[in-house]
Amino acid sequence: MSGSELSAQSVKPASDSVSPLLTLCSRAQLKxxxxxxAVVLCVCSSWAGxxxxxxxxxxxxxxxxxLTWFATNWNFLFFPLYYVGHVCKSAEKQSVKQRYRECCRFFGDNGLTLKVFFTKAAPFGVLWTLTNYLYLHAIKKINTTDVSVLFCCNKAFVFLLSWIVLRDRFMGVRIVAAILAIAGIVMMTYADGFHSHSVIGxxxxxxxxxxxALYKVLFKLLLGSAKFGEAALFLSILGVFNILFITCIPVILYFTKVEYxxxxxxxxxxxxxxxxxLLLTFNIVLNFGIAVTYPTLMSVGIVLSVPVNAVVDHYTSKIVFNGVRVIAIIIIGLGFLLLLLPEEWDVWLIKLLTRLKVRKKEETAEGAADPGSGPQSKNRRARPSFAR
Structure with a gap:
């Protein structure tokens, strides 16, 4: 996710009254x-919970x-919940069929056909299932703090895949962040002494x-960007795919007593x-939050779930926060935060430094032009006064 750029303008009012436009902008920014x-707290609490x-x-x-299959079935509720919100908030209310057809334009001129379902929806359904299953299976092997902090490395993997597949702009700071993420993974493994149980987790x-990361990059490559309604429909379709085509797998696992x-x-x-x-709430807030606030805050909420999980693990499990583990967590967190920097961060930094330098020169010039510090005042102070 890329951050939103804020442009601040310095306005000198002609009178003491505040400009209505400035007040409106301030209210909009405060809102x-x-x-x-609110979104950061919801993302953090739902993901950690x-x-x-x-x-x-x-x-x-x-x-x-x-558990993965059961939770993914709830994705079917995305579009119905979105439509309820549309009816409550939108001035121009549409029927379910009209709204569905409008959101289906996201898949192309022909809408959601059988071919589109199997070529553009089914692969993402498989990736969604694999992502959640591997995450949940890892929770069985290692503590939740390590799982949550290691999952933050997906941001680095997204950058590397986007750079290779999508030909995104090369950024040295993001390469550094990717290296930090890999170093953190190695250190996290070393913290547990390279035991087979922890290595597998x-x-x-x-x-x-x-x-x-593969899910996000392929989504951008094949489908582009989606509005909130289109994303809600897409996630509901993933729920339908899960019900129709993934249901057989937990049944097989049950009768073979793998998961019995x-x-x-x-x-x-x-x-x-x-x-x-909680998982449904996390995904709803993640998609809804982009529409009402800055997208970067979604990632901040995920990072904040790491210390929350650490506190819970400290009181509920036998996790040992040795020096290596703490350093690994800090390194991965730092790499994650570096990846949140926008593409034009260096340009903004140069502009900020230039602006500060100009302001310092102006303050120096104003200080030199102060009558109290001029040569005449110095002569006055140097001349002794004999008046009684």
């Missing part, structure tokens, strides 16, 4: 900042693929981050539904 804070609840679920229900979450439970009464339905609701 956007307020929504930004879903991760912790998944860890809790596996204590009684050791079936990561079934780290490999799983890195695979999940890679699938997530004795009775349906033993399934912690509260945990499963809670995880699904």
């Amino acid at each position: 956007k900042i307020f929504w930004g804070v 879903s991760t912790q609840l998944a860890k809790l679920t596996f204590r009684k229900f050791d079936a990561p693929f079934t 780290i490999a799983l979450v890195v695979g999940s981050a890679s699938m997530s 439970w004795s009775s349906f009464d033993d399934i912690p339905w509260g945990n499963l539904c809670g995880f699904s609701v």
Whole structure:
């Protein structure tokens, strides 16, 4: 996600009254900042909450693929929830059919055909399932702090794939961020002493981050960018694909006893539904937040989930925050934040430094032109006064 550029203009009012346009801009910015804070808190809490609840679920229900399938089915609710919001907020209300047809233009002039479904939706359904399954399977192997911080490496993988596949602009600072992410992965593995259990868990979450990056890059390559309604429809279609074509896999896993439970009464339905609701909320806020605030804040919310998971792990598990693990977390977090820098960050930095230099020169010139510091005042101060 790329950050939004803010242009600030210095206006000198002719009178003491504040310009109505300036007031309107200030209110609009304050509103956007307020929504930004709310969205960051929602993203952080829903992502950290879903991760912790998944860890809790596996204590009684050791079936990561079934949990992935169950949660993905809830994607079907995206478009109905979006339409409810459209009816409540939009001035020009459309019927479900009209809104559906308008959002289907995202797939092309012919809309959502069977060919489009299998060529442009089905591959993303597979990538979605793999991303979530590998992430959940990694939670079984290692603690949630390591999982959440390692998943942040997907931002570095997105940059590398975009640079190779989409021919995006080369940025040295993002190469540095990618190197930091890789170094953090190695250090995280070293922190656990290269045990097979932790190595498998780290490999799983890195695979999940890679699938997530591939999903994002292919989406941009094949479909471009989507509005909120189009994204809601697309995610609902992924839910339909999951119900129609992925349902057979958890059934096979059950009968082969790879993911087996004795009775349906033993399934912690509260945990499963809670995880699904939190994951659905996370994805809704992630798509809705881009429309109401700055896109970069979505990524900040994901980063903030790392310390939240660390605090929970500290009190609920036997995680050891040794020096190597802490340094690895800091390195990956720093790399993630470097990747949030916009493409024109160097131009903005040069402009800022130039502006500060000009302002310093102006202040120096004003100080030199001050009558109190002129040569005449110096002569006056130097001449002794004999007046009594």
